[in-house]
Amino acid sequence: MKISREDVLKVAGLAHLGLSPAEVELYREQLDAILTYVDKLKELDTSGVEPMAQVLHAAAGSRGEEKHPELREDVLASCDVAQPVLRGAPEAKAPFFRVPRVIATGEVESE
Amino acid sequence: MKTPASWTVASVRSALADKKISARELAAEFLGRIERRNRELNAYLTVSPERAYAQADQIDASISRGETLPPLAGVPIAIKDVISTRGLRTTCASKMLGNYIPPYDATAVERLDRAGAVFLGKTNCDEFAMGGSNENSAYGPVHNPVALDRVPGGSSGGSAAAVAAGLAVAALGTDTGGSIRQPASFCGVAGLMPTYGRVSRYGLVAFASSLDKIGPFATNIADAAAVLSVIAGHDANDSTSADVPVANYSAEAERPVQGLRIGVPEDYFGAGLDSEVKEKVQAGIALLERLGCRRIPLQMPHTDYAIAAYYILATAEASSNLARYDGVRYGLRVPGGTLTEMYRNTREGGFGPEVKRRIMLGTYVLSSGYYDAYYLRAQRVRSLIARDFTDAFQKVDAIVTPTAPTPAFSLGEKSADPLQMYLADIYTVTGSLAGVPGISVPCGKTRAGLPVGMQIFAPHFSESSLFRIARAFESAGGFAI
Numbered sequence: 001m002k003i004s005r006e007d008v009l010k011v012a013g014l015a016h017l018g019l020s021p022a023e024v025e026l027y028r029e030q031l032d033a034i035l036t037y038v039d040k041l042k043e044l045d046t047s048g049v050e051p052m053a054q055v056l057h058a059a060a061g062s063r064g065e066e067k068h069p070e071l072r073e074d075v076l077a078s079c080d081v082a083q084p085v086l087r088g089a090p091e092a093k094a095p096f097f098r099v100p101r102v103i104a105t106g107e108v109e110s111e
Numbered sequence: 112m113k114t115p116a117s118w119t120v121a122s123v124r125s126a127l128a129d130k131k132i133s134a135r136e137l138a139a140e141f142l143g144r145i146e147r148r149n150r151e152l153n154a155y156l157t158v159s160p161e162r163a164y165a166q167a168d169q170i171d172a173s174i175s176r177g178e179t180l181p182p183l184a185g186v187p188i189a190i191k192d193v194i195s196t197r198g199l200r201t202t203c204a205s206k207m208l209g210n211y212i213p214p215y216d217a218t219a220v221e222r223l224d225r226a227g228a229v230f231l232g233k234t235n236c237d238e239f240a241m242g243g244s245n246e247n248s249a250y251g252p253v254h255n256p257v258a259l260d261r262v263p264g265g266s267s268g269g270s271a272a273a274v275a276a277g278l279a280v281a282a283l284g285t286d287t288g289g290s291i292r293q294p295a296s297f298c299g300v301a302g303l304m305p306t307y308g309r310v311s312r313y314g315l316v317a318f319a320s321s322l323d324k325i326g327p328f329a330t331n332i333a334d335a336a337a338v339l340s341v342i343a344g345h346d347a348n349d350s351t352s353a354d355v356p357v358a359n360y361s362a363e364a365e366r367p368v369q370g371l372r373i374g375v376p377e378d379y380f381g382a383g384l385d386s387e388v389k390e391k392v393q394a395g396i397a398l399l400e401r402l403g404c405r406r407i408p409l410q411m412p413h414t415d416y417a418i419a420a421y422y423i424l425a426t427a428e429a430s431s432n433l434a435r436y437d438g439v440r441y442g443l444r445v446p447g448g449t450l451t452e453m454y455r456n457t458r459e460g461g462f463g464p465e466v467k468r469r470i471m472l473g474t475y476v477l478s479s480g481y482y483d484a485y486y487l488r489a490q491r492v493r494s495l496i497a498r499d500f501t502d503a504f505q506k507v508d509a510i511v512t513p514t515a516p517t518p519a520f521s522l523g524e525k526s527a528d529p530l531q532m533y534l535a536d537i538y539t540v541t542g543s544l545a546g547v548p549g550i551s552v553p554c555g556k557t558r559a560g561l562p563v564g565m566q567i568f569a570p571h572f573s574e575s576s577l578f579r580i581a582r583a584f585e586s587a588g589g590f591a592i
Contacts, residue, residue: 008471015430015474016437016451017467018459031472033530038419041488044495051490052497054321055307055546055571056351072347084214090444097439102450 002035003028117330118280120186120337127174127185134167134174134185138229141187145231145278153253154263154272156192157200158232163187166229173227182341184227189279191270192233193240194325195314196220199230203316204248205238207461208442217314218349219283219325219342226341231279234269238463239433240285240318242266243293243535246526247465254522257299257562261519264294267328271298274328281338282328287319288421289515289539291326292551296514296564299553301335301581302328306571307546308353310339311346319428320351322421322543332552332582336360339574355572363575364582369403371580374507378414379538385517391563392513394592395554395584399511402583407507411499414541416492421540422533423476423489429466430473436461468529493544500545504570509580512538514551514564542568550577553590565589 008028012019019027082095091098118126118137126132132140142160149155170185190196193203195213197220202208216224224230237247245253245268253268255261256276263272267284271294274282284291286304295302303326310325317323327338340361345354375396380389400406438444438457445460447453462470476485503510516535525532542549547568554565565584569576584590 003475007475011471011475011478014478015434015470016454016458017462017470018455019467023464023467027468027471030468030529031475034422034472034533035475037530038423038485038489041416041419041423041492044413044416044492046488046491046495049491049494051487052494053490054351055497056353072350081214085440088212088214088441090438090442099439100447100450100453 001032003032117277118187119331120183120280120334123186123280124180124184127170127180130174134170134229135164137185138163138167138187138231141231141278148276148278151254151259152256152272152276152278153251154234154269154276154278155189155232156202156204156235156250156269159199159230162199163229163231166224166227170227170229181225181227182337183223186228186280187231188223188228189231189234189270189273189282190220191236191267191282191284193236193285193316193318194220194283195316196230196233199233201233201316202250203239204236204250205461205463205466206249206443207436211442213314215314218311218346220314222342223283234267234273234282236269237266238466239316239429240266240287240290241429241465241469243289243532244520244525245269245294246522247463249463252522255298255519257560258519260521261561262297262522264297264515264519266290267302268294270328271295271300271302274298274300274330280329281334283325283342284328285315286324286326286543287322288425288543289536291328292539292549292564292566293515293536295328295551297519297562299556299562300328300330301332301550301552302326303335303339303550303574303577304542304548305339305343305574306353306548308351309355309548309572309574310342311344311349311352313346313348317432319425320432321428322425332364332578332585333361335550336364336578353572358575360574360578364578366579367403368399368580368583371404371509371576372407372507373399373404373580374407374409374503374510376409376411376414376503376510376512378411379512383516383537384513387557388513388515388517388563391555391557391592392565395565395589396511398587398589398592399580399584402587404580409503409507409510411503411541413492413495413499414537417496417541417544418533418537420489420492420496421536421544422472423485424493424544426469426473427477427486428473430470430477433466433470465529496541497545500542500547500568508569509576510568512566512568514538514566518557518561518563538566547571548574548577550581552581552584555592
């Protein structure tokens with residue numbers, strides 16, 4: 001067994017996912033099957049192989065071009081999107097998003 | 112007025128130029144088809160008559176002023192619902208974004224708009240583009256127009272079904288591990304995954320950022336080439352978009368294929384491949400040989416490891432990208448007593464089972480103690496798979512394979528076993544990891560009448576070669592082989 005109930009609960013906690021008890025067991029079984037399958041990567045000797053994080057660098061490298069084509073000059077540009085963005089929020093009070101209280105009452109001046 | 116069942120970019124253009132139909136009438140024709148067929152297909156999640164008619168009216172005004180028409184003038188197009196459209200609901204087929212209205216257009220959408228396209232609406236897909244059958248949509252599965260009890264493939268199932276059913280001339284989809292090519296194969300249309308970086312991802316809701324690509328679906332190669340010519344190109348808003356010149360793909364598609372070297376990897380024709388699919392794709396390759404292509408057998412030794420590497424990398428990236436859905440800035444919020452409870456409740460209520468499964472797998476492989484064993488190892492294997500392609504392209508101009516191991520399967524057939532569903536991506540994920548372009552073209556039908564797809568890969572930024580081979584194949588009757 002690759003993964004226990006406790007592992008599932010720990011991972012769900014890290015990912016901020018609420019799970020029912022039935023889901024915990026279902027995901028445990030399914031993740032176990034998937035993790036067992038992906039173990040086949042251990043058959044390969046990958047020592048000395050560079051990890052590939054991004055295609056463009058690999059593609060640019062193979063064509064002998066500059067390695068960081070994504071870099072550009074750092075120039076200010078207008079970005080006047082606050083209003084439409086706030087309109088999409090579940091709860092907002094311009095210019096802020098509102099969330100449940102994260103600091104106990106009394107620690108900051110109330111509204 | 113009589114309207115042909117299947118419009119193309121070229122036939123729309125000549126009908127508008129000859130004033131046989133107005134752009135508004137054409138939009139109305141397609142919106143009417145959607146009205147009649149969408150109930151059984153569930154291909155569209157949102158239909159956008161307002162935007163369609165506004166765009167069509169601009170084209171009609173332009174025609175009446177005698178102006179030169181832009182390349183996709185009046186062409187009715189559908190857009191996968193993971194691509195942002197200004198003022199038009201973009202749900203990602205998730206409850207999490209059920210009422211999300213983007214404040215801007217994705218770059219690909221903006222380019223289609225400028226090219227005169229008419230947007231019919233947003234198409235159904237697997238939730239956040241995670242799936243291979245479209246059964247993971249929070250708004251119900253899409254039905255394959257060829258056989259209603261079958262899946263259309265996924266994740267871009269709605270786009271593929273819309274084009275196959277004549278509910279759009281072309282559509283945008285997205286492909287991370289096969290999500291354009293496999294549904295194209297299942298529905299009997301053409302679908303292109305461009306090179307990573309060929310089309311800007313700005314405005315595409317991220318699933319796995321190092322693998323996501325936007326590309327077209329169409330019923331014919333000329334239309335797919337016309338759409339790619341419009342949406343391709345560098346974009347300052349996507350730092351991973353490539354500053355590589357965009358070819359005139361429509362012209363490139365017409366070049367002859369005589370003498371091209373076609374690699375056929377033996378690893379793609381082994382166990383697990385449906386015998387009828389194998390027969391059709393081999394007949395397709397034989398046709399390419401008769402057209403003057405040279406067949407060269409290939410070994411791609413790391414193919415068997417692609418699924419494992421892909422599902423580690425894609426889920427790791429997804430777990431990070433989907434952390435943004437926390438009920439604060441957009442989409443669903445399920446209240447909770449504390450901030451953390453609000454996060455948990457929102458994510459529990461907003462995500463469906465496949466998305467949760469992938470977030471957990473991705474979180475696990477990135478978590479302390481497992482990072483090297485899973486994530487880093489998978490990145491190294493990704494290099495080996497990319498190297499298989501680089502080595503192959505020393506010897507051949509293109510690689511030809513089946514797109515999927517089977518034709519469209521029945522609704523519900525695989526949905527209980529996620530690993531079995533993942534294994535069906537075997538022929539598409541290799542190219543996804545390497546970042547090379549791939550196209551699926553129709554390659555006949557099984558005896559039961561289900562479409563088969565043939566996949567072609569080419570080196571980075573060689574979409575021209577794909578279109579050339581696909582067009583020659585189409586002209587020679589390969590689609591109905």
